[in-house]
Amino acid sequence: MTFNGLPIKEFCYLVTTRDIRRFAQAIGDTNPRYQIADDDPSSGAQSMIAPPLFCQAMAFQDLPLENLPDDLSPAELDISVPGLRSVGGASHYEFYQYVHAGDKIRIRSCIESVTEKQGRTGLLFLVSVTTCFTNQLGEPVAKEVATYVKR
Amino acid sequence: MLSDRTASATTLFSNLRVGEQLPTLTYQVSATQIFMYSAITWNRHPIHYNQTQARREGHADILVQRGLLGNLLVRYVTSSVSSIYIQTLDWKVVSSLTPDQIVQCTATVSQLTQKDWQAELQLSLTMKHDNRLICAGSVAIRSLEERDFLLPTAWKKDKG
Numbered sequence: 331m332t333f334n335g336l337p338i339k340e341f342c343y344l345v346t347t348r349d350i351r352r353f354a355q356a357i358g359d360t361n362p363r364y365q366i367a368d369d370d371p372s373s374g375a376q377s378m379i380a381p382p383l384f385c386q387a388m389a390f391q392d393l394p395l396e397n398l399p400d401d402l403s404p405a406e407l408d409i410s411v412p413g414l415r416s417v418g419g420a421s422h423y424e425f426y427q428y429v430h431a432g433d434k435i436r437i438r439s440c441i442e443s444v445t446e447k448q449g450r451t452g453l454l455f456l457v458s459v460t461t462c463f464t465n466q467l468g469e470p471v472a473k474e475v476a477t478y479v480k481r
Numbered sequence: 482m483l484s485d486r487t488a489s490a491t492t493l494f495s496n497l498r499v500g501e502q503l504p505t506l507t508y509q510v511s512a513t514q515i516f517m518y519s520a521i522t523w524n525r526h527p528i529h530y531n532q533t534q535a536r537r538e539g540h541a542d543i544l545v546q547r548g549l550l551g552n553l554l555v556r557y558v559t560s561s562v563s564s565i566y567i568q569t570l571d572w573k574v575v576s577s578l579t580p581d582q583i584v585q586c587t588a589t590v591s592q593l594t595q596k597d598w599q600a601e602l603q604l605s606l607t608m609k610h611d612n613r614l615i616c617a618g619s620v621a622i623r624s625l626e627e628r629d630f631l632l633p634t635a636w637k638k639d640k641g
Contacts, residue, residue, distance in 0.1 A: 356517040357552040358510075361559075377632060382555050382567050386548045390523045402525045415538050417528070418547030420573035425566075430632055467633050476547075 338406050338459075340438045343388040347431040350380045353387045366431075379428040385463050385472045388437055406439055407478055411455045419456065419477040426470045434466040442475065454481040491563045494624050497602055503561045503588040508553050510545050512580040518549045542579035550574060550616050554606055557586040564625040568601065572618030582610045591619070599623055 347366055354364035359381055366378045390404055399408040403416040429435065442458040457478045463471040492503065519529045527534040528544050535543045551572050559565065578584065585608070592603035601623050608615045 353521050356514070356521040357549065357556070358514060359552070359556055377630065379630065381552070382570070383548065383552050386551075387521050387523075392523065395525065398525065402527055404524070404526070416526070417544070418574060421547060421551055421571065423551075423570045425568055425570075427633070428629060433633065465633050469633060 338439050339391055343435045345429055345431055345433045347378050353384050378431040382425055384429050388435055389461055406459050411480055416478050416480050419479045422475040424473045429471055436464045438462050454479055494562055494565055497590050499590050499593050501590045505585050505587050506557050507583055507585050509583045515545055518546055545578040547574050558620050565622040566625045566629050567622055569621040572616050574616045575614045578615045584608050584610050
């Protein structure tokens with residue numbers, strides 16, 4: 331199956347210190363660098379950086395439930411293949427610079443490919459999604475190529 | 482709680498050599514942590530919070546997310562080697578991890594590359610539960626520098 335490389339989603343996300351704090355707590359990272367208290371510039375919040383995989387917190391759009399596939403998996407997996415169920419398979423990340431609190435990140439995703447494969451329990455489809463993250467200056471921040479398994 | 486269950490013995494980047502194995506660290510992810518990660522990433526897939534649905538789909542319990550496994554690997558690498566910048570990270574989920582299962586993370590230095598004036602190390606990574614491979618991957622790291630913390634505008638000026 332081939333795809334034209336057109337974005338399946340493109341949107342912006344304004345990063346706050348609260349987002350970074352919550353993400354760090356969710357992944358169990360107690361590094362004080364991710365726990366600056368508020369958005370007061372005098373507290374150093376402006377230079378607060380995010381954990382490397384913080385981009386994951388920005389990758390899914392704020393879609394209402396009715397816009398998700400039937401199994402409530404990410405909307406980018408709502409493609410016309412016979413698979414009904416989805417799980418995450420693999421990720422490749424490239425990190426170009428840290429995300430800072432106050433950054434406005436543009437997220438752009440494309441489906442790279444869908445590959446049919448015979449698995450142990452039957453036919454499965456590997457869906458490869460590339461997501462690029464750029465900041466307010468248009469500079470690349472990170473890139474992910476994620477592979478999901480649909481069966 | 483998701484926790485480092487072994488005190489980490491931090492290694493200096495400059496002391497690492499090809500073939501060297503980093504000390505193993507163990508982690509455990511709770512159902513609450515899985516919920517928090519789903520919430521922060523706005524991932525509403527029920528296999529991460531609804532045990533009935535997870536079992537209906539053939540899983541033993543709710544599953545730890547691929548993304549959270551990646552974050553465990555990042556924590557492992559950054560708590561094992563001090564002051565590093567991660568340049569690339571790859572991981573592939575081989576089998577499922579469910580709440581409260583203890584995993585052991587290991588890393589071996591597989592390659593040293595000199596890029597201009599900067600050294601880059603490639604580490605191969607594994608995460609296992611009771612000798613069952615949960616995920617495998619690799620990470621490329623270099624020494625952390627002051628410029629890594631500059632805000633984007635300052636970074637641009639610095640480069641100019």
